[in-house]
Amino acid sequence: MRIFGETKERMDKRQADRRQGAPGEREVQTRTAPAVERAQEMVVENLSAYYGNFKAITDVSMHIRPNKITALIGPSGCGKSTFIRTLNRMHEVAPGGRIEGRVLLDGEDIYARDVDPVRVRRRVGMVFQKPNPFPTMSIYDNVVAGLKLTRRRKKSELDEIVERTLRQAALWDEVKNKLSESGTSLSGGQQQRLCIARTLAVEPEVILMDEPASALDPISTQKIEDAMEELKERYTVVIVTHNMQQAARISDYTGFFYIENMGDPGRLWEFDETDKIFSNPGRKETEDYVTGRFG
Amino acid sequence: MTTRLTDVTSNYRRRKLVDSVMTGVAYVCTAVAVAALGFVLFYVVVRGLGAWNLEFFTSTTKYFGEGGGIANALYGTAVIVAFAALMGVPVGIMAGIYLAEYGENRLGNVVRFVADTMTGFPSIVLGLFVYGLLVLAYGFHGFAGSVALAVMMLPIVARTTEEIIRLVPDSIREASLALGVPRWKTILRVVIPTAMSGIITGVILALARVAGETAPLIFTILGNQFWNTDPFSGAMAAVSLFVFEASKSPYEAVQQTAWGGALVLVLIVLVLNLTARFIASRGSVR
Ligand SMILES: Nc1ncnc2c1ncn2[C@@H]1O[C@H](COP(=O)(O)OP(=O)(O)O)[C@@H](O)[C@H]1O
Numbered sequence: 001m002r003i004f005g006e007t008k009e010r011m012d013k014r015q016a017d018r019r020q021g022a023p024g025e026r027e028v029q030t031r032t033a034p035a036v037e038r039a040q041e042m043v044v045e046n047l048s049a050y051y052g053n054f055k056a057i058t059d060v061s062m063h064i065r066p067n068k069i070t071a072l073i074g075p076s077g078c079g080k081s082t083f084i085r086t087l088n089r090m091h092e093v094a095p096g097g098r099i100e101g102r103v104l105l106d107g108e109d110i111y112a113r114d115v116d117p118v119r120v121r122r123r124v125g126m127v128f129q130k131p132n133p134f135p136t137m138s139i140y141d142n143v144v145a146g147l148k149l150t151r152r153r154k155k156s157e158l159d160e161i162v163e164r165t166l167r168q169a170a171l172w173d174e175v176k177n178k179l180s181e182s183g184t185s186l187s188g189g190q191q192q193r194l195c196i197a198r199t200l201a202v203e204p205e206v207i208l209m210d211e212p213a214s215a216l217d218p219i220s221t222q223k224i225e226d227a228m229e230e231l232k233e234r235y236t237v238v239i240v241t242h243n244m245q246q247a248a249r250i251s252d253y254t255g256f257f258y259i260e261n262m263g264d265p266g267r268l269w270e271f272d273e274t275d276k277i278f279s280n281p282g283r284k285e286t287e288d289y290v291t292g293r294f295g
Numbered sequence: 296m297t298t299r300l301t302d303v304t305s306n307y308r309r310r311k312l313v314d315s316v317m318t319g320v321a322y323v324c325t326a327v328a329v330a331a332l333g334f335v336l337f338y339v340v341v342r343g344l345g346a347w348n349l350e351f352f353t354s355t356t357k358y359f360g361e362g363g364g365i366a367n368a369l370y371g372t373a374v375i376v377a378f379a380a381l382m383g384v385p386v387g388i389m390a391g392i393y394l395a396e397y398g399e400n401r402l403g404n405v406v407r408f409v410a411d412t413m414t415g416f417p418s419i420v421l422g423l424f425v426y427g428l429l430v431l432a433y434g435f436h437g438f439a440g441s442v443a444l445a446v447m448m449l450p451i452v453a454r455t456t457e458e459i460i461r462l463v464p465d466s467i468r469e470a471s472l473a474l475g476v477p478r479w480k481t482i483l484r485v486v487i488p489t490a491m492s493g494i495i496t497g498v499i500l501a502l503a504r505v506a507g508e509t510a511p512l513i514f515t516i517l518g519n520q521f522w523n524t525d526p527f528s529g530a531m532a533a534v535s536l537f538v539f540e541a542s543k544s545p546y547e548a549v550q551q552t553a554w555g556g557a558l559v560l561v562l563i564v565l566v567l568n569l570t571a572r573f574i575a576s577r578g579s580v581r
């Protein structure tokens with residue numbers, strides 16, 4: 001119940017923010033406000049997700065804490081990607097994609113009837129498994145693409161945002177002298193950090209990452225992990241990972257997805273603090289998985 | 296019992312033999328195709344270059360006697376193709392975008408079928424169609440030819456645009472959507488720029504395809520030996536039509552200018568194709 005009490009408070013605050021005059025004013029306010037204020041919690045209630053008639057996950061409930069890193073682990077095919085994509089309504093981009101249940105962002109159901117998915121995605125950003133910079137754009141334009149395509153900004157403001165987000169994504173030093181070169185000219189690891197910077201630039205409240213380091217070399221992976229450590233001071237982070245050590249190292253909470261019988265939909269088998277999941281899991285399958293006995 | 300690697304070789308020898316024979320056949324076929332093209336080019340250049348001089352490019356067409364050029368025909372081709380592009384290209388591109396992004400339904404399939412049928416349509420029938428549509432009411436004029444050519448371009452532009460937009464990876468679309476960019480803006484500002492060089496290539500190839508068309512012009516612009524700069528009234532000349540008419544002339548000198556006109560047509564198509572290749576080679580999706 002505490003969860004919902006807190007949510008109510010935040011909702012009131014947000015509404016108060018909204019009432020305060022012009023959008024421009026609010027923009028400035030939120031940017032100068034303490035970081036903690038921007039990160040939001042997400043609450044998932046009895047979520048099932050479908051592709052047409054195929055049910056990919058069923059009955060998932062989860063509380064994603066603000067300013068924490070939540071890791072999602074589990075064998076492949078058990079619905080981790082499907083789940084993370086329901087959190088910013090990217091799931092419905094897939095043919096036949098639909099859900100049952102509720103997903104609350106800061107107390108509001110993102111699937112409520114009048115909610116525009118475009119607005120949800122501005123507040124819940126996403127980094128994909130494969131780096132996907134825009135091929136026609138320079139490094140600079142890639143970073144500010146979301147801003148340029150969604151609202152007007154002054155050039156000086158953009159410059160500042162580019163430097164700040166590239167620093168946050170641990171890429172600034174490598175690209176500061178070639179911002180006008182094509183985004184696709186970078187290495188895979190650099191491209192992925194560019195995609196992280198691009199996501200940060202639109203100032204979301206929650207950042208979703210679906211195996212962001214699975215295709216990268218160890219050094220790039222390290223850099224992304226370092227960057228994430230800092231990200232959680234400003235954002236709520238959800239990350240899918242295949243890498244058990246990575247989950248244990250960086251996350252505060254861990255959710256284990258699992259399919260018991262072939263053909264069943266995936267379930268959230270266990271969800272707890274990361275320490276607990278890795279040292280003293282509540283279910284046998286979780287233990288088997290985190291100790292590498294199957295996977 | 297072990298076999299040595301060199302045992303059981305008959306099968307391998309046969310394969311190797313068939314391989315070299317087939318490779319030889321492929322080379323010969325390629326040589327024949329290239330030779331045919333080379334011969335046509337060579338012939339047109341040799342016969343056509345002789346007709347090229349200042350008078351050829353500055354005076355109007357003549358069907359008998361000496362001299363004469365293609366100035367009015369060049370002008371006609373340029374204007375007619377330009378108007379055709381003005382009509383056919385935007386509609387074709389928009390149809391292609393529709394097919395690629397929203398066309399996964401019955402209407403999309405119908406449009407696709409119609410476009411493919413139109414691509415294979417005999418061009419003279421298109422000319423007849425426009426004759427009935429415009430010429431009967433307004434007489435022969437250049438714009439009627441543009442309409443016929445635009446109808447020819449439309450399905451080519453639409454289908455190449457569709458194909459090239461489909462080549463844009465979904466991951467790019469998802470990246471944009473996940474930034475909170477609306478679908479229409481994603482298509483307009485991310486997908487189309489990514490596909491742009493391919494779209495332009497398709498447009499140029501469609502231009503090259505119709506620039507040399509003759510049949511649809513016979514019933515629409517008729518041809519004209521004199522200057523007519525107004526595409527909206529009166530018969531007009533075009534290079535392809537001139538080549539067709541002049542080559543039937545008994546006058547040696549007129550036949551000569553027909554070859555000159557043929558060379559001009561070949562060069563136009565060649566330049567357009569080279570431009571298309573150049574643009575395509577610099578694109579993000581090919
Ligand atoms: N676009 C899609 N259309 C239909 N089925 C899909 C699609 N994407 C994933 N699935 C199915 O949903 C299930 C969960 O997949 P996914 O969420 O990708 O799992 P994970 O990320 O844990 O490997 C799998 O059975 C997969 O085949």
Ligand SMILES: [Mg+2]
Pocket residue numbers: 080081082210
């Ligand atoms: Mg996955």
